[in-house]
Amino acid sequence: MRVLAVFAFLLIFSVASAAAPARYDLQPEESTVGFTWFFGKDPIDGSMPVASAKIAIDFQRLANTTVRVAVDVTEARAGFVFATQAMRGPRILDAARHPLIVFESTAVRPDGAAAIVEGLLTVRGVTRPVVFGAQLFRQRGTEEGDLSRISILVTGSLSRSAFGASGWSDLAGDEVRLRILARLRRADEE
């Protein structure tokens, strides 16, 4: 679904009518948790399905926004079969013992036309603070000011070795770039 327009978070504050955080449900079939890693010099794209998501957005006071998302490592794909096996294996994500990667926000604040989302990421049992950038979009088919269906693009990068997922460092780079496109529907919408 193509994005029609970008809304600054401050603009959204002015049109929003909700006084408290609004709960949103993730539309998993239209959302993607994508990542890019480097096989030698070659960038390889992978993805992971979302296992669960709890998102509450306060458009008037962004600091009240909370996000908790878990992704399913056992169904993660790393671009090609061998890489997927290696990624799920004990030397990287160890999916058999740690089937979920969990992100829980600790702070959300505006950053110009976007937002900064700070939180704790738990990968293979190791929890580290992370910082991501986020942009909010209105979905196609919604009117200006209608926040019942929105899309959030989250980007950032992390070091896999910081979480102990350091296997095959001679073949795969340490940096993993995230690109998450979450399509959300307000929970009280029918």
Next chain:
Amino acid sequence: MRSFGNGADRFGLVTRVLHWSTALLVLGTLPLGLYLAGAEIGLSTLWLFGLHKSIGIAVLGLALVRLVWHRLSPPPPPMASVPAWQVRAARWTHRVLYVLIVAMPVSGWVASSATGIDTVIFGGWTLPRIAPVSERWEEVGFAVHGALAAALLTLIALHMAGAVHRRDGTLRRMLRG
């Protein structure tokens, strides 16, 4: 009429085909393995691992077929003109070569199994794992594989030198029977 089996003083067609096909595959996959050991691996070179493993398993298969075949159709004795010390040297070279062309693919299979990643040959057949998924097993497996490669290269050089050095028809009967 061409004979498939070995005779009292000749190598039959089956032995010659097994010998030269094994030689070709080994001489092809050894340098490939050396290249892979030092190359920067990326998407464009990933398929070479599959090729190396496929050839290695083919060599193992041919070696086992050859061992069985030589039970059924024993190879001829060395040429009568060969000095006794050369006969002993050739016999031991051949024995060690047999051990190496079996041990090399097996050690590679062990190391590959230990990585935890499927060992896939000929584009689609997955070999069963023959070692536990373990970094230690992988490390030792590849170290043994590398050491055996060096030994095999040395033995092949000796074997070829011996075959060429003899001008008594030994090489000719492996070429033409």
